[in-house]
Amino acid sequence: MSTHFSPLKNDTFLRALLRQETDYTPVWLMRQAGRYLPEYRASRQGAGSFMSLAKNPDFATEVTMQPIDRFNLDAAILFSDILTVPDAMGLGLYFEEGEGPKFERPLKDEQAILDLKVPEEGSLQYVFDAVTQIRRTLDGRVPLIGFAGSPWTLACYMVEGQGSREFHGIKSMMYKRPDLLERILSLNAQAVATYLNAQIDAGAQAVMIFDSWGGALADGAYQRFSLKYMQDILNQLQREKDGQRIPCIVFTKGGGLWLEDMAAIGADALGLDWTVNLGQARARVGDKVALQGNLDPAVLFAEPDQIRQQVTATLQSYGKPSAGQGHVFNLGHGISQFTPPESVQVLVETVHEVSRQQRLQA
Amino acid sequence: MSTHFSPLKNDTFLRALLRQETDYTPVWLMRQAGRYLPEYRASRQGAGSFMSLAKNPDFATEVTMQPIDRFNLDAAILFSDILTVPDAMGLGLYFEEGEGPKFERPLKDEQAILDLKVPEEGSLQYVFDAVTQIRRTLDGRVPLIGFAGSPWTLACYMVEGQGSREFHGIKSMMYKRPDLLERILSLNAQAVATYLNAQIDAGAQAVMIFDSWGGALADGAYQRFSLKYMQDILNQLQREKDGQRIPCIVFTKGGGLWLEDMAAIGADALGLDWTVNLGQARARVGDKVALQGNLDPAVLFAEPDQIRQQVTATLQSYGKPSAGQGHVFNLGHGISQFTPPESVQVLVETVHEVSRQQRLQA
Numbered sequence: 001m002s003t004h005f006s007p008l009k010n011d012t013f014l015r016a017l018l019r020q021e022t023d024y025t026p027v028w029l030m031r032q033a034g035r036y037l038p039e040y041r042a043s044r045q046g047a048g049s050f051m052s053l054a055k056n057p058d059f060a061t062e063v064t065m066q067p068i069d070r071f072n073l074d075a076a077i078l079f080s081d082i083l084t085v086p087d088a089m090g091l092g093l094y095f096e097e098g099e100g101p102k103f104e105r106p107l108k109d110e111q112a113i114l115d116l117k118v119p120e121e122g123s124l125q126y127v128f129d130a131v132t133q134i135r136r137t138l139d140g141r142v143p144l145i146g147f148a149g150s151p152w153t154l155a156c157y158m159v160e161g162q163g164s165r166e167f168h169g170i171k172s173m174m175y176k177r178p179d180l181l182e183r184i185l186s187l188n189a190q191a192v193a194t195y196l197n198a199q200i201d202a203g204a205q206a207v208m209i210f211d212s213w214g215g216a217l218a219d220g221a222y223q224r225f226s227l228k229y230m231q232d233i234l235n236q237l238q239r240e241k242d243g244q245r246i247p248c249i250v251f252t253k254g255g256g257l258w259l260e261d262m263a264a265i266g267a268d269a270l271g272l273d274w275t276v277n278l279g280q281a282r283a284r285v286g287d288k289v290a291l292q293g294n295l296d297p298a299v300l301f302a303e304p305d306q307i308r309q310q311v312t313a314t315l316q317s318y319g320k321p322s323a324g325q326g327h328v329f330n331l332g333h334g335i336s337q338f339t340p341p342e343s344v345q346v347l348v349e350t351v352h353e354v355s356r357q358q359r360l361q362a
Numbered sequence: 363m364s365t366h367f368s369p370l371k372n373d374t375f376l377r378a379l380l381r382q383e384t385d386y387t388p389v390w391l392m393r394q395a396g397r398y399l400p401e402y403r404a405s406r407q408g409a410g411s412f413m414s415l416a417k418n419p420d421f422a423t424e425v426t427m428q429p430i431d432r433f434n435l436d437a438a439i440l441f442s443d444i445l446t447v448p449d450a451m452g453l454g455l456y457f458e459e460g461e462g463p464k465f466e467r468p469l470k471d472e473q474a475i476l477d478l479k480v481p482e483e484g485s486l487q488y489v490f491d492a493v494t495q496i497r498r499t500l501d502g503r504v505p506l507i508g509f510a511g512s513p514w515t516l517a518c519y520m521v522e523g524q525g526s527r528e529f530h531g532i533k534s535m536m537y538k539r540p541d542l543l544e545r546i547l548s549l550n551a552q553a554v555a556t557y558l559n560a561q562i563d564a565g566a567q568a569v570m571i572f573d574s575w576g577g578a579l580a581d582g583a584y585q586r587f588s589l590k591y592m593q594d595i596l597n598q599l600q601r602e603k604d605g606q607r608i609p610c611i612v613f614t615k616g617g618g619l620w621l622e623d624m625a626a627i628g629a630d631a632l633g634l635d636w637t638v639n640l641g642q643a644r645a646r647v648g649d650k651v652a653l654q655g656n657l658d659p660a661v662l663f664a665e666p667d668q669i670r671q672q673v674t675a676t677l678q679s680y681g682k683p684s685a686g687q688g689h690v691f692n693l694g695h696g697i698s699q700f701t702p703p704e705s706v707q708v709l710v711e712t713v714h715e716v717s718r719q720q721r722l723q724a
Binding site for chain 2: 175
C-alpha cells in the first residue's frame with residue numbers, strides 16, 4: 001500500500017519517544033476521545049451500540065478529532081477498543097451500559113482454545129480504514145497513535161469473559177495448565193503483531209500496547225505470561241515506514257516493579273501509572289527507553305491552581321530532560337468520564353508552559 | 363488489666379517477625395478463618411448477619427480456631443473486620459450477600475467530617491472480649507494476631523461508603539480539600555492506635571495494619587496520606603506487654619515500590635503482595651524489617667505438585683534466612699473462598715518441610 005499523507009507539522013511527540021531533544025514536553029491523554037467531552041456524548045446520542053460505532057470509520061474519525069480540535073494536544077489516538085482482536089477471532093465483544101467490555105463466547109474449555117484461530121483477513125479492515133481516514137483528516141497536525149491490548153490482557157477477557165477482580169479462571173489455568181494458556185498467548189501475540197503492522201501500513205505513526213492486567217500477575221508470572229509475549233510482538237513489528245521510525249510504547253498498569261525488565265524487550269518507551277516516582281523510574285531505565293506518564297487522573301477533579309501544582313510537580317519529578325532521554329506527559333490511566341473538560345485545558349497549557357521554562361533553566 | 367495466659371508453646375512466628383533465628387519458616391494465611399472452610403460455612407449457616415456474628419465473641423472464637431485445628435499453622439488471627447473502628451464511630455457497617463462491606467452513613471459532607479469522633483469507650487468491647495477468649499482457647503498453641511485497617515483504607519470506605527475502583531470521592535477530596543481528608547486521617551490514626559493498644563491489653567501478641575487501598579495512591583500522595591498516619595499509629599503503640607515485644611506488621615497492597623519508605627516508619631515487618639520479588643525486597647530492606655508473604659492465592663487452585671513447586675520457588679526467592687533477617691510465609695492477599703482446603707494442607711506442609719531443609723544447606 002502506498003498512501004500519501006500530508007507532512008507532519010508537530011513531531012514533538014515522536015521526537016520525545018525517540019529520545020531526541022524537544023522544545024517542550026509533549027502531552028496526550030489516554031482515552032482523550034471519550035465520555036467526559038460533551039461533543040462525544042452528543043455524537044453517541046441515539047447513534048447505536050458502542051461496537052457498531054467503533055466499527056464505523058466516519059464515527060471513529062469524528063470522535064478521534066474532537067479532543068484535537070478542542071485542546072492543544074501533541075498526539076491523536078485511534079478511537080477503538082483494546083479487544084477488537086479477540087472480537088475478530090469470533091468471541092463476540094459487547095458493552096452493556098455502565099459496565100466494562102464482555103464477550104458473548106468466552107473460551108469455556110480446552111476444545112474452544114484448540115479451535116481458536118487468528119482473525120480472518122478483512123475482519124479488522126474497519127480499523128485500518130479508520131486509521132487511514134483519521135490520518136488524512138489530521139492533515140499532519142499531530143501524529144496518530146495506533147494500539148492494541150497485550151496478549152495477556154486479551155487472554156484475561158477471553159477466558160473470564162469480562163473484567164475480573166481475582167482472575168479466578170485464567171489464573172487457575174495459568175497454574176494448572178500453563179500449556180493451554182501459552183497456546184492462547186502465542187496466538188494472541190501473532191494476531192496483535194499482524195494487527196499493529198496493518199495499522200502502521202494504514203497510517204499509524206506510533207503504536208502502543210496496553211497491558212491493563214499485567215499488574216495482576218505475580219513476579220515471575222508477569223515475565224513469563226505477559227512480558228515475553230509483548231516482546232514477541234515487538235520482534236515481529238515493522239519499526240520503520242516510509243523512512244520514519246515507528247515508536248512503540250509498552251504500558252503495564254501496576255508494572256512499576258518490573259521497569260528494568262520492560263526496558264529490555266525493545267520498546268521505545270514505557271507507560272507508567274501514578275504509583276511510580278518518575279525521577280526514580282528515569283534513573284532505573286536510563287537512556288534505554290523514553291517514559292510516558294503519569295499524573296493521577298483524579299487530579300483533574302481539583303481546582304485549576306491545584307491542577308497546575310500537581311502537573312508542575314510531575315514535570316519536576318521527571319526533571320529537565322537531557323540528551324538521549326525523553327518524557328511524554330500523560331495520565332497514569334485513562335481519563336475519567338467525570339472530568340470537567342476545562343481541567344484538561346489547564347493540564348495541557350501547564351505542561352507546555354512549565355516544560356518550556358524547565359528547558360531554559362541552567 | 364492483668365490476665366494470666368498459658369505460656370506460648372510455638373513462638374516461631376514471633377521470632378521470625380523479630381528477626382531472630384527459627385528452625386523453619388512460620389506460616390499463616392490472611393483470611394485463614396473463612397468461607398473456603400466447610401466448618402466455617404456450617405457455623406455461619408442460618409446464624410444471622412455477618413456483623414451480628416462478628417460481634418459475638420463465642421462465634422469469633424469458634425471460627426478463629428477452625429483453621430488452627432485443621433492445619434499446622436504458626437499463628438491465629440482474630441476473626442473480625444478491618445472496618446470495626448468506623449462502625450464504632452457510628453457509620454453503620456453492613457454486608458450484603460456476595461458484596462464487599464458498606465456503610466449506611468458515609469461521610470457525605472464537611473459537617474459530617476467535623477462531627478466525626480473517635481469511638482465511645484465500650485463500643486468495641488466485643489472485639490477485646492473476643493481477643494481474650496481466643497487467647498485463652500488457644501492455650502499457648504500459637505500466638506494471636508490482632509489487626510485494624512489503616513487510616514487511609516478506613517477513610518476510603520468512610521467517604522465512598524463502599525469499595526471503589528476509581529475512588530472518585532475520596533481522591534477528589536484529597537486534591538481539593540486535603541485539610542478535610544487530613545482531619546479524617548488524624549482521627550482514624552488516633553482511634554486505631556487506641557484500638558490496637560486495647561487488643562494488646564486483651565491478649566493480642568502481634569498486630570497488623572491492613573492498608574488495602576494504599577496502592578491506589580500516587581507516589582507522594584501515598585507517603586503523605588497513608589504512610590504518615592500508619593507511622594502516627596506506630597508511634598502511639600505499646601510495643602511491649604508483660605515483658606514480651608509485640609511486633610507490628612504493616613501491609614500496603616500494591617505498595618511494592620515504596621518498601622524503603624515503609625521500612626523506615628518503625629514496623630517490625632512488612633507484608634508483601636505477590637507482585638514483589640522476595641529476594642529483591644529482602645535486599646532493599648536489609649535488616650530493618652522482617653518480610654511476610656507472598657504467594658499468589660490463585661496458586662491454591664492448582665494440583666498438589668504445582669502448589670509444592672510454587673511454594674518452594676517462593677521460599678527460594680527469599681533465600682536462606684540469615685542472622686538479623688526474618689521471613690513469615692503467607693499469601694500476597696486473603697485466601698479465596700473457592701480454595702480447596704486440601705491445598706492449604708499442601709502449602710503448610712511444604713513451607714515447613716522445605717524451609718527446614720533450606721536451613722540445613724551450606
